Every structure is written in structure tokens, then in C-alpha cells.
Amino acid sequence: MNELAVLYDTILQRKANPEAGSYTTYLFEKGLEKILKKVGEESSEVLIAALTQSKTNQINELGDLFYHLMVLMVEKGITLEEVNAELTRRSQKTHNKKAERKPIEQL
Numbered sequence: 001m002n003e004l005a006v007l008y009d010t011i012l013q014r015k016a017n018p019e020a021g022s023y024t025t026y027l028f029e030k031g032l033e034k035i036l037k038k039v040g041e042e043s044s045e046v047l048i049a050a051l052t053q054s055k056t057n058q059i060n061e062l063g064d065l066f067y068h069l070m071v072l073m074v075e076k077g078i079t080l081e082e083v084n085a086e087l088t089r090r091s092q093k094t095h096n097k098k099a100e101r102k103p104i105e106q107l
């Protein structure tokens, strides 16, 4: 399992079993508005880092954004598999469109 999937599972566990001192538990207790506010803040921090900061800082900010996006996904009951399936669907659609545009002899 990759780190995103491990983190998603940890967040899922915090939702099911709140833990004292856990930042994730704190976010779920605060609710959707707080989670959305954090996603907005972290998105802006990614933009600022991309414009003005080192690659290390950009990676840190992206990590924060991925984390908060996954908290949002868990809050809304959306799984990583569902997002993966949507990306697969798009890539197949793109592949089919390209095939439609190609002359028959190039297929």
C-alpha cells in the first residue's frame, strides 16, 4: 500500500475511533466547515510556495494539502478507490477519443 492509502486508512480509523490529542480527531469534531476552511488555506499555501518557496517547502505544503483533502474525503464518505476509478474512466475516454481521431491505417 502506498503512503497516501496508509494515511487514508489512518484518517478513516480516527473517524471511527476518535483519539485524544489527535489533530484528525480535532478536525472531525469541528466538522465540515472547519475541514473546508483548512483545505482552502492549504491550497493557498501550495500556490504561495509554488511561486516563492523552495522545492522542499512546496513538497511540505503539498503534503498538508493531500492530508486535508483526504480528511475531507473521509468526512464525505468518498474513497480513494472511487477517485481512482474516475481517473481510470477519464484516461480510457481520452484513449478512445485519440483512437477515434486516428486514421484507420494507424490503428
Ligand SMILES: N=c1c2ncn([C@@H]3O[C@H](COP(=O)(O)OP(=O)(O)OP(=O)(O)O)[C@@H](O)[C@H]3O)c2ncn1[C@@H]1O[C@H](COP(=O)(O)O)[C@@H](O)[C@H]1O
Residues within 6 Å of the ligand: 007, 010, 011, 014, 019, 021, 022, 023, 024, 025, 038, 041, 063, 064, 067
Ligand atoms: N499528515 C498529517 C498532517 N499534515 C498536516 N497536519 C496538521 O495540520 C495542521 C496544519 O497546520 P496549521 O498551522 O495550518 O494549523 P494549526 O494552527 O495547527 O491548526 P488550526 O487550528 O488552524 O486547525 C498541523 O497541526 C499539522 O500537524 C497533519 N496532521 C496529521 N497528519 C497525519 O495524520 C495521521 C493521524 O495523525 P493524528 O490525527 O495526529 O493522530 C498521522 O499519520 C499524521 O502523520
